Amino acid sequence: MQGMLTEKHANWPKKVGDINYYVLGRVGEHNVVVVYLNLAQLRKGVKRSIMASLYGRFRIQLGFIIGVGHEAPKEYRDMRGGDLALG
Numbered sequence: 001m002q003g004m005l006t007e008k009h010a011n012w013p014k015k016v017g018d019i020n021y022y023v024l025g026r027v028g029e030h031n032v033v034v035v036y037l038n039l040a041q042l043r044k045g046v047k048r049s050i051m052a053s054l055y056g057r058f059r060i061q062l063g064f065i066i067g068v069g070h071e072a073p074k075e076y077r078d079m080r081g082g083d084l085a086l087g
Contacts, residue, residue: 002034012057020050033058
């Protein structure tokens, strides 16, 4: 995800207890926050509360959750890196 950034900003101070990794940057004229979620949190299913927290900390106009489905490719339904699965 960081490869899509045309510019990288300085790190944002994290709140106490926040175990996620944040990268702030720019894509074209848009400021972007890339969040790498902790795997333990993904297993607990707390993605919605993490998004709510982001909306509270940043002035987000549009949010995407990408790559959290953990879909395993099947012979009849092949997925490759770079594919986008919407559900």
